Amino acid sequence: MPIDKEHIRNFCIIAHIDHGKSTLADRLIEHTGTVARRKMQEQLLDDMELERQRGITIKARAVCLRYIYNNEVYEINLIDTPGHVDFHYEVSRSLACCEGALLLVDASQGVEAQTVANAIAAMNANLTIVPAVNKVDLVNARFDEVVVEMEQTLGIDPSEVLKCSGKSGIGVDDILSAVIERVPPPQGDPNATLQAMVFDSHYDAYRGVVTYVRVMNGVIKKGQKVKFLKGGNVHEVLELGQFVPAQRPCEELTTGEVGYIICNIKSIKQVHIGDTISIAGDQSAKALPGYQAPKRMVYCGLYPSDGQDFSELRDALEKLSINDPSFEFEPETSDALGFGFRCGFLGMLHMEIVQQRLEQESDVDLVQTAPNVTYEIKYKRTGEVVQIHKPQDVPDSGDIEEFRQPIVRVNLIQPSEYIGTVMKLCQDRRGVLVRQEYISPTRSMIVYDLPLAEVIYDLHDKLKSATRGYGTMDYELLGYVAADLARMDILVNGNRVDALAVICNRADADRRGRAVCKKLKAEIERHMFEVAVQAAIGTRVIARETVPALRKNVTAKCYGGDISRKRKLWAKQKEGKKRMKAIGQVEIPQKAFMAVLDTGDDK
Amino acid sequence: MPPRAAYIHVPFCRHRCGYCNFTVIAGRDDLQAAYITALESELAASIVVPHEVDTLFIGGGTPTHLTAQNLQRLCALLHAWFPTAENYEWSVEANPRDITSKVAHLLQAQGVTRVSLGAQSFASGKLVMLERDHDAGIIRDAVGALRDSGLVVALDLIFGAPGESLSHWQDDLRQALALAPEHLSTYGLTFEKGTTFWGRLDKGELQTLPEELEREMYLAAIDMLTAAGYEHYEVSNFALVGQRCRHNENYWLGGEYFAAGPGAARYVAGRREMNHRSTTTWLARVTAGESPTAEFEELSPEDRARERLVFRLRRLEGLEIDAFACETGYRVEQLGGDALAQFIEQGLLAREDGRLRLTRRGLLVSDAMWPYFLRT
Ligand SMILES: Nc1nc2c(ncn2[C@@H]2O[C@H](COP(=O)(O)OP(=O)(O)O)[C@@H](O)[C@H]2O)c(=O)[nH]1
Ligand code: SF4
Numbered sequence: 001m002p003i004d005k006e007h008i009r010n011f012c013i014i015a016h017i018d019h020g021k022s023t024l025a026d027r028l029i030e031h032t033g034t035v036a037r038r039k040m041q042e043q044l045l046d047d048m049e050l051e052r053q054r055g056i057t058i059k060a061r062a063v064c065l066r067y068i069y070n071n072e073v074y075e076i077n078l079i080d081t082p083g084h085v086d087f088h089y090e091v092s093r094s095l096a097c098c099e100g101a102l103l104l105v106d107a108s109q110g111v112e113a114q115t116v117a118n119a120i121a122a123m124n125a126n127l128t129i130v131p132a133v134n135k136v137d138l139v140n141a142r143f144d145e146v147v148v149e150m151e152q153t154l155g156i157d158p159s160e161v162l163k164c165s166g167k168s169g170i171g172v173d174d175i176l177s178a179v180i181e182r183v184p185p186p187q188g189d190p191n192a193t194l195q196a197m198v199f200d201s202h203y204d205a206y207r208g209v210v211t212y213v214r215v216m217n218g219v220i221k222k223g224q225k226v227k228f229l230k231g232g233n234v235h236e237v238l239e240l241g242q243f244v245p246a247q248r249p250c251e252e253l254t255t256g257e258v259g260y261i262i263c264n265i266k267s268i269k270q271v272h273i274g275d276t277i278s279i280a281g282d283q284s285a286k287a288l289p290g291y292q293a294p295k296r297m298v299y300c301g302l303y304p305s306d307g308q309d310f311s312e313l314r315d316a317l318e319k320l321s322i323n324d325p326s327f328e329f330e331p332e333t334s335d336a337l338g339f340g341f342r343c344g345f346l347g348m349l350h351m352e353i354v355q356q357r358l359e360q361e362s363d364v365d366l367v368q369t370a371p372n373v374t375y376e377i378k379y380k381r382t383g384e385v386v387q388i389h390k391p392q393d394v395p396d397s398g399d400i401e402e403f404r405q406p407i408v409r410v411n412l413i414q415p416s417e418y419i420g421t422v423m424k425l426c427q428d429r430r431g432v433l434v435r436q437e438y439i440s441p442t443r444s445m446i447v448y449d450l451p452l453a454e455v456i457y458d459l460h461d462k463l464k465s466a467t468r469g470y471g472t473m474d475y476e477l478l479g480y481v482a483a484d485l486a487r488m489d490i491l492v493n494g495n496r497v498d499a500l501a502v503i504c505n506r507a508d509a510d511r512r513g514r515a516v517c518k519k520l521k522a523e524i525e526r527h528m529f530e531v532a533v534q535a536a537i538g539t540r541v542i543a544r545e546t547v548p549a550l551r552k553n554v555t556a557k558c559y560g561g562d563i564s565r566k567r568k569l570w571a572k573q574k575e576g577k578k579r580m581k582a583i584g585q586v587e588i589p590q591k592a593f594m595a596v597l598d599t600g601d602d603k
Numbered sequence: 604m605p606p607r608a609a610y611i612h613v614p615f616c617r618h619r620c621g622y623c624n625f626t627v628i629a630g631r632d633d634l635q636a637a638y639i640t641a642l643e644s645e646l647a648a649s650i651v652v653p654h655e656v657d658t659l660f661i662g663g664g665t666p667t668h669l670t671a672q673n674l675q676r677l678c679a680l681l682h683a684w685f686p687t688a689e690n691y692e693w694s695v696e697a698n699p700r701d702i703t704s705k706v707a708h709l710l711q712a713q714g715v716t717r718v719s720l721g722a723q724s725f726a727s728g729k730l731v732m733l734e735r736d737h738d739a740g741i742i743r744d745a746v747g748a749l750r751d752s753g754l755v756v757a758l759d760l761i762f763g764a765p766g767e768s769l770s771h772w773q774d775d776l777r778q779a780l781a782l783a784p785e786h787l788s789t790y791g792l793t794f795e796k797g798t799t800f801w802g803r804l805d806k807g808e809l810q811t812l813p814e815e816l817e818r819e820m821y822l823a824a825i826d827m828l829t830a831a832g833y834e835h836y837e838v839s840n841f842a843l844v845g846q847r848c849r850h851n852e853n854y855w856l857g858g859e860y861f862a863a864g865p866g867a868a869r870y871v872a873g874r875r876e877m878n879h880r881s882t883t884t885w886l887a888r889v890t891a892g893e894s895p896t897a898e899f900e901e902l903s904p905e906d907r908a909r910e911r912l913v914f915r916l917r918r919l920e921g922l923e924i925d926a927f928a929c930e931t932g933y934r935v936e937q938l939g940g941d942a943l944a945q946f947i948e949q950g951l952l953a954r955e956d957g958r959l960r961l962t963r964r965g966l967l968v969s970d971a972m973w974p975y976f977l978r979t
Contacts, residue, residue, distance in 0.1 A: 527971075528946075528949055528951060528968055528971060528972075529949065550968045550971055551814050551815060551818050551967065551968070552814050552815075552817055552818035552821065552967050552968065553967070553968045553969070553970040553971050554791075554821075554838055554966065554967060554968065554969050554970050555838070555970055556789075556790040556791050556793070556838065556839045557790055557839065558838070558854075558855070558914070558917060559662075559851060559854055560610055560854055560860065560862060560867070560868040560869075560870075561866065561867070561868030561877055563854060563868075563875075563910070563914060564868065564875050564877070564898075564900065566973075567909075567910050567913070567977060570913070570970070570973040570974045570977045571974065571977040571978050573974040574974035574975060574977055574978035575978065577974060577975075578978075585945060
């Protein structure tokens, strides 16, 4: 039985991590009888194993809830959004599928950085905000204060704020009725040409790509031929349906509805998040606004530690990219590391996830180079602007008209007593203060513009330790800005090691150079000869450390039984050396390639 | 050809010294008789028929901690299973305190030719630190007794004990030279897992000496002993002309040898075997008629060649390149590859007159080279 638009509501839950989004979603599903309680896994929506391990939601999902309100049946689609900043774009596409957002704030933690970032994103997408304070069952709940914080930071009307608890079930009916009352039904015309937005996808080993859609106009039917506007590829819809939360096939999805389609698509690369689906032929609807190609902001080199494993690594990367279109890789060669791949990620978390999967799913032993962000260089002679994904590609400084780096706007929220410390952290990283506001008598928010490179490596960790864990942050990309940047080379006994080069601000170069040399000195074992580790910008050496030569290493006793024992021991040491990388005659352990991240504590 | 060398391990000691990780059992002299009986069984089962040998070595532990009667039984066993060829060498390790003229005489009468004394030091403080139960006077008396019986004397010394200075060590060397032993071994103290020294090091109660000082001590030993006419013929071993320990040379040359007793390692018919290291387990197994072997390995011809390359290079005269190739089927260049060329270029190995040998600089850091020769 097709449902009319007036009885459809599409909404998402937005919250800072750990404010109880997953728990509340489970409660909503259970409360609407979508699944029986005993069949429910904990945190139903986070069903990827890795997500479970890391306790975060990576992929957006959608669940269709049936709810009877004032004797009428409503179809409420709950669209899950990723919480982490690496997946900003995916969040924006999920938001574009909704008319409303339930804004959850933890009753004891109060407003935090992702609360603000997500709420602002939802407001900018013109969603109706349904504000709620969650976890009101907590003894240290401070409802009234949190409401003030919401009003101060986001201009929320205090009279609209609901009270709920995903744990105890308090307020669940209020939430559902508020969603129905306050969130407008979807717009759009069921009789118009089909226009549906792709907001997510996943790869199913048996059925190919499962594409998640929200129908904006028209109807999409089983058996219909549809066109993916971005690539122009046409496919037959073999199956479509909704998530309840398991896939439940149906005959059609109409304007305003959310569901999935399966079209025998073999590669996830053919399905672009943010793309528009319409009818085949030249009468297609217009593409929906807002599509963006995935932006890889962080790159690193991945090399097999044993050169023999190159093709194995390539296969593993290919397999991973089947499931993750936002991850990119291409072959590269390094003098130091041999043949490997330069890989691009949405951010640091994304990089960690991909690496973790690689480790789980293949047994290639990896050497990773230090990650770097994407830079832009404008050439002097041609005026051409190119993107730089690795330090080795930086041309001679004489050829550079402008060297630009990505700048992000960072929101930091912390108890006011830590404001001085946090400001120092940002100042040390060349941050520019944008504004500062008090969100309650005890907590405040500061906003800084900072180079992305300074943010991703360790700002989060430093913030946590500077604020006893109370500080939170979130950021969004502002754009590329020219800066006084340079490539810092590392030389080992006079040989430039390409895989150890980094891009840094000239003013920081001395400190970084010293820190990196020191770190490398600690990582490199002593050799038969002295090993000099130098940092240089162009031809100017800015730091130097020396690994002294080995002076005495000789086993005294070697009789009958010692012979086997010693032989085995030495042979094993050789195995260890095999995994090192030789630069000239110097052996560099794999870990050292991450040493260049050391920014130095002597700020 | 069956081995022409045999080793017997005697695990008994009065007390376990803090640095010792050998196969040792302290305070269980009640097991001595059972040990000799088990040794009889092990030899009967593994040797089958008597074999003539050129060298015998009774090591430990402390062989001289056996009672005179047990020592005699042990020697009789060896006579039965390992009749000696002409010009044989028979060494026994001994604790200085155990060597009375009676014991020296007994050993000589049994046919022992050489006694290796665990002197370690002449300085009383260092001996106490090392938990040894003798002093300089006892060492001198023991050497006197051995000389009176016409036995060859070898002295073992340890350097690098916590707190030791270079001049203390030089003093030890001078006192050792004054006794004019035919053979001297100098061992840098190492801290091994499972010893009480290891635990004390971990807790910070003991400190290792700086690497530079250990290096100077080692060099001092080389310089003083060679100046006194001793040939430095292996990393830790020095001998007067014609007085090298032939039994040990056989190990380093890659020769085979029989062995019996707890923890003993043998190399027979291309197979290396090691007995169980626990004296009681060894006893139980042998007594029950089971094999006491705990580990074994058989090396491929290439691995055997690699092993020989390394252990021959630890002998200061090194190896004859062509003869090595004839004997093992592998040329040193083949086994050593780029590393070999590099080490020669760096002056760590010298290749001259058809020989390959460690230089003095190479000797000092030789352990860092061996890994490259044992695997490609
Ligand atoms: N006391 C209380 N704890 C809750 C409530 N909802 C969630 N939690 C706890 O808060 C933590 C984070 O919840 P989760 O739903 O995973 O948060 P998410 O990261 O926003 O999805 C978990 O330990 C939950 O058990 C609630 O209503 N009351
Ligand atoms: S006397 Fe020798 S074998 Fe016995 S415990 Fe001491 S060091 Fe070890």
